[in-house]
Structure formats: C-alpha cells, structure tokens
Amino acid sequence: MKPFSSPVWRWSLSGLALLGTVAVPLSQVHADPTRAPRGTTGQVAGKLILRFDDSVSAQEKRRILAQVGGVVKHTYSTGWVSVQVPQTKTTSALKALETNAKVMSVEPNYRWKLAPDPRTSSDSTAPTRQSRALVSGPVPNDPYYPKQWALQKISAPQAWKTTTGSNDVIVAVLDTGVFIDHQDLKNNIWTNPNEIPGNGIDDDKNGFVDDVHGWNGLESNGNVSDQAGHGTACASVIGASGNNGKLMTGINWRIKIIPIRFTSDGVATTTEAFLEDLDYIVALRKKGVKLRAVNCSFGAPLSDLTRPLIDSFKAVSRAGALMVCAAGNANTNIDESAFFPATVDAPNIISVGASDYSDNKRSYSNYGVKSVDIFAPANLTFAGISSDTSIHDNGDGTSIATPVIVGAIGLLCARTPSLTAPQIKQRLLASATRVEQLRPYAKDGLRVNLGTLLDNAVHKISGVATTTQANSSRPIAVAGISIYLDKTSGTPDAVTDSRGRYTIYGVKGGTHTVRAISGISAFGTSIKITLPTDKNAEPVTATANFATQTPSSSLYFIAGRVLQTLPRYQSQPRANIDIYLNDSPVPFARSNEQGWWKISNLPPGAYSVRAVDSQTGEVAPQQDDVVLPLLAHKSSYDPYSPNGYVVTTFPLTDHAAPSVQNVNIQLIYTPDTAPKKFTGTLVDNTGVDVADFQFYRSNDDTSEYYDWNSGKWLLALGTAPSLHVEGNRDPSVNFDIDLPQLDSGYSYELDITAADVFGNVLNYGVPFSVLDSSASAKSAPPSARPKSSAPGS
Numbered sequence: 001m002k003p004f005s006s007p008v009w010r011w012s013l014s015g016l017a018l019l020g021t022v023a024v025p026l027s028q029v030h031a032d033p034t035r036a037p038r039g040t041t042g043q044v045a046g047k048l049i050l051r052f053d054d055s056v057s058a059q060e061k062r063r064i065l066a067q068v069g070g071v072v073k074h075t076y077s078t079g080w081v082s083v084q085v086p087q088t089k090t091t092s093a094l095k096a097l098e099t100n101a102k103v104m105s106v107e108p109n110y111r112w113k114l115a116p117d118p119r120t121s122s123d124s125t126a127p128t129r130q131s132r133a134l135v136s137g138p139v140p141n142d143p144y145y146p147k148q149w150a151l152q153k154i155s156a157p158q159a160w161k162t163t164t165g166s167n168d169v170i171v172a173v174l175d176t177g178v179f180i181d182h183q184d185l186k187n188n189i190w191t192n193p194n195e196i197p198g199n200g201i202d203d204d205k206n207g208f209v210d211d212v213h214g215w216n217g218l219e220s221n222g223n224v225s226d227q228a229g230h231g232t233a234c235a236s237v238i239g240a241s242g243n244n245g246k247l248m249t250g251i252n253w254r255i256k257i258i259p260i261r262f263t264s265d266g267v268a269t270t271t272e273a274f275l276e277d278l279d280y281i282v283a284l285r286k287k288g289v290k291l292r293a294v295n296c297s298f299g300a301p302l303s304d305l306t307r308p309l310i311d312s313f314k315a316v317s318r319a320g321a322l323m324v325c326a327a328g329n330a331n332t333n334i335d336e337s338a339f340f341p342a343t344v345d346a347p348n349i350i351s352v353g354a355s356d357y358s359d360n361k362r363s364y365s366n367y368g369v370k371s372v373d374i375f376a377p378a379n380l381t382f383a384g385i386s387s388d389t390s391i392h393d394n395g396d397g398t399s400i401a402t403p404v405i406v407g408a409i410g411l412l413c414a415r416t417p418s419l420t421a422p423q424i425k426q427r428l429l430a431s432a433t434r435v436e437q438l439r440p441y442a443k444d445g446l447r448v449n450l451g452t453l454l455d456n457a458v459h460k461i462s463g464v465a466t467t468t469q470a471n472s473s474r475p476i477a478v479a480g481i482s483i484y485l486d487k488t489s490g491t492p493d494a495v496t497d498s499r500g501r502y503t504i505y506g507v508k509g510g511t512h513t514v515r516a517i518s519g520i521s522a523f524g525t526s527i528k529i530t531l532p533t534d535k536n537a538e539p540v541t542a543t544a545n546f547a548t549q550t551p552s553s554s555l556y557f558i559a560g561r562v563l564q565t566l567p568r569y570q571s572q573p574r575a576n577i578d579i580y581l582n583d584s585p586v587p588f589a590r591s592n593e594q595g596w597w598k599i600s601n602l603p604p605g606a607y608s609v610r611a612v613d614s615q616t617g618e619v620a621p622q623q624d625d626v627v628l629p630l631l632a633h634k635s636s637y638d639p640y641s642p643n644g645y646v647v648t649t650f651p652l653t654d655h656a657a658p659s660v661q662n663v664n665i666q667l668i669y670t671p672d673t674a675p676k677k678f679t680g681t682l683v684d685n686t687g688v689d690v691a692d693f694q695f696y697r698s699n700d701d702t703s704e705y706y707d708w709n710s711g712k713w714l715l716a717l718g719t720a721p722s723l724h725v726e727g728n729r730d731p732s733v734n735f736d737i738d739l740p741q742l743d744s745g746y747s748y749e750l751d752i753t754a755a756d757v758f759g760n761v762l763n764y765g766v767p768f769s770v771l772d773s774s775a776s777a778k779s780a781p782p783s784a785r786p787k788s789s790a791p792g793s
Contacts, residue, residue, distance in 0.1 A: 042700070044270055046087035047073075047109035048094060049308055051080045056102045064100060068093035076275055077282045078311040082109070091747075095668060095769060107306055109272045137161050140243035140253070148249060149357060150377035154404065155451030156251060159411055162454040164242060165252030166414035171238060171406055172214070172294045172321075174277060175231030177224045178259035180213055182232065184247045188239040189213055190256040206283045214259040217276035218269055224259035230399070231259060234297050237403035238410060251407025251450070252414070258284075258291065271306055278312035285319040292413050292424070293322040295406045297399035300340045310344055317346035322421050324406045326398035327353045328366035335368035343371045348421045350428070353442055354378035354401040359435045365398055367441035373429060374446045375438055376404035408448055415454050416536070423538070430539045431458040431506050434494070444503055457509035459531045461485070463544040464500045465516055465523060475547065477501075477582040480606035480627075482517045492517075498582050498608040507542075509533030516546040524548045556628045557600040562591040562611055562620070577620075580610045590614065602628060657760040658684035660752065669770045674742035678766070681734050684756040688727030691754040693737060694720040697746040706740060713740075722753075729757050744772045 048070070052061055065071060070085040070093060085093040090108070097106045137157025139145070151157070170190055180189045194204035195212050202209045214224040226232045235257050242253030260277045263269040284291050294316065316323055325342040327334060334343050334351075342351035354365040355375040361367060362378055378401040409424055419427070431453040432446035439445030452458050463483075466475040477500030482492035485504055494502040504514075511530045516523040524546035531540055560579070563571040573595030578587035581599065589597040591611075606627050611620040663680040666673075682688045695706035696716065704713040705720030727733045742748065752764040 042111045043090065043108035044111060044272070045090050046085055047272060048083045048085060048090070048097065048106055049080055049109055049271060049275070049306075050083060050097060050106035051104045051308075053102050053104050054079075060102065064097070064102060068096050070097075074276065074279075076279045076308075076312065078279075078308065078315050080275065080308045080311065082272055082275070091769075092771065099667060105307060107271075107308075109270050110306070111268065111270055138164065138243070140249045141245050142240075142242060142247060142249045143245075144248040150404065151249065151251070153357065153359075153377050154408075154448050158451030159454040160253075163411060163414045165239070165254040165410060166417075167254050167256055168417065169252070169410050169413045170256045170258060170289060170291050171410055172258040172260050172281060172291055173231050173235045173238070173403075174260045174262065174281075174294055174296055175226075175234055175298070176228040176263050177216070177226035177231050177261035178214075178235045178257065179226050179232045180224065180259065184240045184244070184250075185232070185235060185257070187241050188250075188252070188255050188257055190258045204287060206287045208280055208283065211280070214261070215277060215280040216261040216264070217280065218262055218264050218273035220276060224261050226259070226261075227264065230297070231261065234295050234399065234403040235259070237400060238295065238407040251404065252410040255410045255414075260294075271309065274309055275312055278309075278316055281316050281321060282319045285321060291321050292421075293324050293406050293409045295403050296323055296325040296341055297397075297402045299326055299328045299342055301337060310340065313341045313344050313349070314346045317344075317348035320421050321348065322409060322424060323349045324402055324409070325349055325351055326402045327351050327368070327372050329354075329364040329397050329399075330366055331364055332366045333368050334366050334372065335370045338371075339366060342366075343368075348425070350374065350405060350425060352376055352398060352402045352405050353438075354396075354398045355435075355438065355447055359447055360437055361441045362396075365401075365441075369440065369443060372442040373425075374405065374432055374448055375435070375442055376401040376448045378404075405448060408450055408453055411450060412453055426539055427458070428453060429505065430460045430541075431455070434505055436491070444505065446505065449506065452506045455508065455535065457531075457533055457535045457537060459507045459509065459540040459542065460503055460505045461507055461512070461514060461529055461542045461544055462501070462503045463514075463546065465496045465502070465546045466500055467547070468549045476588075476602070477584060478518070478523070478606075479582060479608065480518075481523050481546070484515045484517060486512055488515055488517070498606075500582060507531060509537070514544040556602050557598055558602060558607065558609065558626050558628075559596070559598040560609065560624075562595040562597070574613075576614045578612045578614045580612065581607050587612070587614075656685065658682050658688055658754045658756050658762040660762070660764050663766065665766055665768060667768050669742065669768060670772075671742065671744050671770060674739075674770050676739055678737045678739055678750055679735065681732050682727065682752075682754050682762075683732045684754075684760075685731060687729035687731055687757045688733045689729055689755050689757050690727055691725040691733065691735070691752060692722035693725070693735070694722055694751045694753075695739075695748070696720060696751070697748045699746050711740065727754070742770045744770045746770055 052064075056064075061072070065083060068085055069089060070083045072081050073084045074082040076082070094106060094108060097103045138160045139157070145151070178185065178189065180186060190213060192204065192212055195210060196203050197212045198210060200209060208215055208222075210222040212222050214222065216223050236248060236250060238250055239252040239255040239257050240248050240250035242249040260280060262273045262277050281291065281294060313323060323341060323346070327342050328339045332339070341349065351372045353367055353372045353375040354362040355377055356362050357377070361375070365375075365378070366372070378396055378398065405428070408428060412424060412427060413419060428448070429443075429446060431449055433449040433452070435445045435447045437445070438447060465478045465481040467478050468475050477496075477498070479496050479498045479500060481496040481500070481502075483494040483496065483502045483504065485493040485507065493504045496502045509531045510533055511528060513526050513528055515526045527544040527546070529542045529544055531542060562574040562577040564574045573591075573593070575591055575593045575595065577591040577595075577597070579589040579591070579597050579599065581588050588599045591597045606625065609624045609626060612618070659682070661681045661683050665675060665678065669675070682691055697704050697706075697713065703716040705716045706712075707714050707721050708723045709721065723737065725733065725735060747767065747769045749765050749767045752762065754762045754764075
C-alpha cells in the first residue's frame with residue numbers, strides 16, 4: 001500500500017496539472033475520510049462537501065446537519081452540497097456524517113497547491129517565414145503575427161477569408177483569470193448585460209452576485225483579474241484582437257471570452273472553488289447565455305480525482321457546452337492511465353494533444369488512440385500575453401494546444417451560429433487533417449485544420465475491408481489495406497486497422513471514387529460516392545465497404561499454442577481456448593489438449609490473434625500481430641518462423657482474490673477502548689501465498705507509519721515497512737497482530753495486501769480513529785468497506 005503523501009498541483013504555460021487525490025466511486029456508500037487524498041496539502045477547516053441519499057427530505061437533511069452543527073452554504077446542480085461546520089469540529093463532523101446511512105458520500109474541502117513545471121525543450125525548430133509556403137488569406141498587421149507559425153500550419157488565413165470571428169460567439173476560460181484590461185484582449189472580454197456592477201445584488205437571478213465579466217469560485221465573487229498569466233495566455237490564443245497593430249493575433253479577431261477563475265495567485269485553490277465555477281457555467285447556460293465552449297488547460301489522473309468534480313464536469317456537458325480539455329504533459333497513454341477531465345465519459349468533451357511544426361507529437365504530450373480526439377500545434381505557437389501590456393513568445397504544452405481548438409470552435413460558430421455542441425464536435429473532427437505520424441497517438445491521427453473546418457461542405461467516408469476463406473462463408477477483417485480517394489497510388493488516404501475499418505476525413509462535396517489496394521493489387525472493386533455540395537449541408541458519413549476472396553494458390557496458415565503461466569510454477573498447456581482473428585465476432589480455431597491450434601486458408605495481410613477461454617470468457621492478456629507475406633504460389637506458411645508461430649499465455653485461472661473474514665474492529669475509539677490486537681482470517685479457494693500488513697496514522701500536523709521492527713512511529717516519507725506473513729498456500733490463514741499503543745487525536749489505517757498462488761491480489765484497509773472524547777461510535781464492520789481487489793490498487 002502507498003503511504004500518506006502530499007504531491008502538489010503543477011502549472012505553467014507548458015501545462016497545468018492537478019496531481020494526487022483519491023477517487024471514491026459513488027456506488028460506495030461512504031467515502032473514506034480517515035485518509036487524505038494524495039496531492040492535497042490539507043483541508044479547509046469548517047468546510048465539508050457531501051451528497052445525501054436522494055430519498056432524504058429537506059427537513060431530514062437539516063436535522064442530520066444540526067447534529068454536527070452544520071448548515072448548507074451552497075447546493076450544486078449535481079446534488080452535492082457545501083456544508084459549513086464549526087472549525088474545531090471538522091474532523092468529528094466528518095466522521096459522524098460518514099457513518100450516517102443517509103449520507104451517500106462525504107469528503108473535506110481539500111486544499112490544492114500549484115507549483116511551476118520544468119520547462120520542456122523544443123522538439124523541432126520552425127523555419128523562418130521566408131522559407132515556407134504561406135496559406136493565402138488576410139494578413140493582419142499585428143507585429144508578432146510573423147512569429148505565429150501555427151496559424152499558417154492550421155490554415156487560419158484560409159479560414160479568415162470566410163470570417164474572422166463574431167462578438168455574438170461566447171466561450172469561457174476556466175483558469176487563473178484574465179487580464180481583462182489588456183490592450184489586445186479588452187475588446188473581446190464578455191460583459192454580463194443583465195448585471196449591474198457593484199450593487200451587491202444578483203440582478204440576473206442566476207445565483208451569482210455581481211458576475212459582471214465572469215466568476216471567481218475561490219473567493220465567491222466577480223473578481224476575475226489574472227495574477228499568474230496562465231489564463232490570459234490561453235485567452236490570447238483564442239481571441240487576441242487581430243489586425244489592430246498591437247502585439248499578437250488570436251484565432252478569432254472578434255469573440256467574447258468569459259474569464260472563470262479557480263485560483264487567486266497561481267498557487268492555491270480548493271475543490272469547492274472548482275465546484276462553484278463549474279456550477280456557474282451551468283447557471284449561465286440555464287439563463288440563456290449561449291456559451292459554446294470552455295477551455296480547460298489543466299488536468300489530473302482520473303483515479304486521483306474526487307467524485308464531485310467528475311459529476312460537475314458531466315453536468316456542464318449535459319448543459320450543452322463543449323469542454324475542451326488538455327490531454328496532459330506526462331508523455332502517458334491516457335487510454336491506460338485515465339486523465340481528468342480529458343477522459344471523463346461525457347459526449348461533449350474534446351481531448352487535445354500537442355503537436356509541433358512538423359506535425360509530430362510533442363515529446364511531453366499525453367496520447368491515446370481512444371481518448372485523444374485531436375492534436376493542435378503547441379511549441380512556439382503563439383506569442384502568449386503575459387501581463388496587461390506585454391507578451392512572451394515561449395508558450396508551450398497541451399495548455400496552449402487546447403485554446404487552439406476553442407478558437408477553432410469560435411470561428412465555426414461565427415460562420416454557422418445554429419450548430420449544436422454535437423454538430424460542432426462532428427464538424428471539427430470531420431474536417432481535420434489526418435497525419436500519418438499522429439495515428440499511434442490520437443483517433444485517426446487528426447490535427448485541426450481551420451481552412452477545411454470553415455468549408456462546411458466537408459464530409460467523411462468510412463468502411464470495412466473483408467475477405468472470405470476458400471470453401472468458407474466466414475468473412476475475415478483485413479488490416480493494412482490502403483484506401484485511396486480519387487487516385488490509385490502515392491500516400492493512401494487511409495489504412496484499415498485490425499478490424500478492417502477505415503475513415504477518410506475532410507472529404508469535399510461532389511462525386512468521388514474510392515479504391516482499396518493490397519500491395520500492388522486491387523482489393524475488391526472501386527466504389528463511387530456522391531456527397532452533398534451545399535456548404536450549409538450537415539456533414540455526411542458515407543459508407544464504402546470492400547470484400548474479396550483470395551485464390552487458393554496464395555493461402556497460408558497460422559499456428560500457435562496456448563500456455564497457462566502461473567507464478568512460481570511451470571507453464572502448462574490450456575485446452576478449449578477460442579482463437580479470434582482481427583476482432584472477429586466468431587472464433588476461427590480452438591486449442592486441443594496440448595494447447596495447439598491452427599487456422600488455415602488465410603490470404604496475405606496483417607492479422608491480430610486474440611485468445612479467449614471458451615468456458616469463462618477470460619481474455620488472454622497479450623495479443624499477437626502476424627503479417628502474412630505477399631508471395632504467390634506458396635501453399636503454406638512456416639509456423640516456426642518469427643511471424644507464423646504464436647504463443648498465447650493465460651496467467652490466471654482463479655478469478656477471485658482472497659477475502660478477509662472474522663474481523664472485529666470498530667471505527668472510532670478512545671485511548672481506553674483502543675484495540676490491542678487485530679485478528680481475522682484470510683480465505684482463498686486456491687490457497688493464500690503471502691500477506692503483508694502495514695500500519696499508518698495521521699492528524700492535522702503529520703503522517704506516520706509504524707515500523708514493526710523498531711516498534712516506533714516514523715515520518716511517512718516512503719513506503720511503510722511490512723509485517724510479512726507466509727501463507728504457505730493454505731486455503732485459510734489466521735492472523736493475530738499485536739498493535740502498538742494508540743494515541744488520541746489520530747486517524748489510523750491498517751492495510752492488508754494478500755496474494756493467492758495464481759497472483760490474484762487483495763488490497764484491504766481498516767480505517768478507524770482514536771478521539772479525546774469518551775463517547776464511542778457504533779460499530780461498523782470493515783467488511784462493508786473493502787478496497788479494490790485489482791492488483792496494484
């Protein structure tokens with residue numbers, strides 16, 4: 001188990017990153033208030049955030065809160081509420097509410113801390129303006145425009161032939177605020193037409209007093225002035241006034257930007273500040289403010305965020321605003337390590353990665369073929385505004401790529417104001433440029449293109465390529481087939497994936513011919529497609545499927561073996577394992593008693609081999625890729641060559657992790673009633689292999705772990721020492737652990753990590769507190785509060 005820790009927020013123009021809190025699924029009845037989430041620097045005394053069960057009446061809510069001296073300060077649109085309690089009773093109120101069955105979840109109002117990121121060096125150097133071809137279009141007279149190479153890269157001048165923006169289009173920047181009086185931004189800052197400045201009255205009845213230009217959730221007022229510069233830099237990318245002879249050029253020369261601030265000094269913020277800001281966005285939409293998109297140039301690992309924040313982002317999406325989110329700057333695959341808010345499961349979220357002048361992924365940029373929607377230029381993209389009168393020219397990171405997409409949305413809405421959020425997202429992706437070197441990093445390798453975005457008669461063509469085995473009716477999806485639009489050679493417009501699928505983006509209206517090529521031969525017959533030419537027409541997704549049957553003279557086979565791999569044991573063959581090709585819906589082979597399988601009559605092409613247990617549905621953890629060569633008159637393929645012989649492993653057969661039984665421990669103690677021992681039983685049907693026990697405690701001043709060898713509490717600067725128990729592979733293992741003296745004023749947690757003989761892992765925590773009060777809480781069995789049984793949780 002991991003120790004208590006306090007990593008910090010990070011931000012700079014290379015990206016704002018939220019680091020380290022623990023997510024609590026709402027399906028778990030209560031949060032765990034005894035252990036501070038990683039990444040927080042403490043809690044705001046006297047403040048809690050909770051959610052009642054939906055069946056609880058308003059009168060009952062008041063009664064429950066009165067028992068802890070609490071009152072509701074704010075009710076959010078998501079159902080979560082901010083509660084004020086006496087500052088000296090914050091911890092006891094948290095404990096009492098956590099044990100109340102009518103409270104679904106409760107957590108402190110955590111403090112967060114921001115700190116500068118290290119500067120990332122340039123991946124590539126943009127050539128001088130004189131050495132590159134320019135996209136024709138309006139040329140603004142702003143002095144820094146020649147340095148803004150990304151405007152040429154994304155064809156902004158071509159888009160400006162149609163529109164340079166509109167004051168009727170509204171977007172928001174959720175960040176550190178904005179210098180609203182800056183000479184290059186002041187004309188593009190939104191003003192609430194229904195709010196009278198400084199009168200202390202909520203004139204427009206949206207629930208926020210004096211929100212003249214936006215909102216400051218940290219201070220709960222309308223002061224949106226930027227003291228850090230990050231939010232202003234993002235706003236300048238979106239909408240620095242163009243062609244005014246001053247400083248730089250924004251993507252929109254005219255637009256309205258709403259500054260929404262969650263930090264006052266670029267250093268500190270709270271969960272409550274975020275919730276209030278997100279609720280403000282929902283309130284604006286409900287009051288009829290046509291807020292199109294919100295720039296979110298920050299993020300955090302999704303597993304480390306609190307549930308109220310996730311719910312609030314989903315609420316903004318439901319309200320109809322697009323949330324354009326930075327993918328992050330850790331060079332991490334966020335398909336595997338989810339990142340908030342870029343990977344929040346909501347339809348109106350757009351995740352943005354950062355590319356360079358040569359359309360390569362910036363080295364720091366996070367990526368994911370499922371999670372990242374689109375890339376945009378970042379390195380030296382814009383001369384970002386850094387104060388109320390000056391600029392700097394070293395903007396970098398997904399923080400800067402993200403407002404490029406918000407700016408693109410602004411231009412599109414200026415051109416076609418009637419579009420809904422889903423339509424905007426569809427057109428943004430349909431018109432993007434597919435870049436081959438970005439394909440491993442984003443959906444279809446897309447990079448934003450303003451020129452084609454503003455040409456509304458832009459569509460996409462999708463399809464699948466399949467082949468049929470000789471003497472069989474089963475189609476096989478074929479990967480690696482080149483798809484050409486209106487040509488037969490050169491760089492393909494798309495290549496089929498492991499499921500045989502492809503998509504061509506940014507196709508203009510008119511009649512087109514689509515061809516599929518395998519090697520140098522045609523794959524199936526060419527297909528003609530006619531797409532609408534009306535620029536006001538909705539984007540169309542046309543279908544062009546290709547199918548063929550390969551002659552028997554060029555068929556091959558793939559053979560392999562399925563093995564059971566067990567920790568500390570020798571591998572064993574597995575029978576009755578189904579083998580699938582290219583994510584086919586039906587298996588093509590099944591392993592025998594020795595684990596062997598074979599698939600015959602396969603045409604040349606790329607194949608992905610996947611194995612599934614036919615009895616349990618368990619999927620093998622590895623997926624092998626096989627390429628069959630384009631050689632004629634070869635009747636078979638050597639199964640022992642590097643690509644022809646596939647070994648698929650199944651590491652687990654027991655699907656249940658060990659469990660803990662016979663545990664008797666309460667949640668709250670006094671020094672007199674604190675336990676002297678911790679006893680129980682570890683149970684597993686395949687036998688417990690090993691078990692480790694770790695002990696932690698914390699209060700407002702320190703976090704410590706217990707050293708079983710020295711018998712002392714030590715400052716938690718690393719992983720806690722473990723009390724190690726060998727399970728000897730027995731079906732059940734009893735434990736009887738002597739505990740040290742437990743002092744008042746601490747929250748404790750005893751953690752168990754146990755593994756069975758197949759490597760299934762149990763992570764189990766027993767939290768409890770020792771209070772000064774002699775009153776003891778009612779017992780709550782910890783078996784109702786198990787941690788995840790997934791390895792590494």
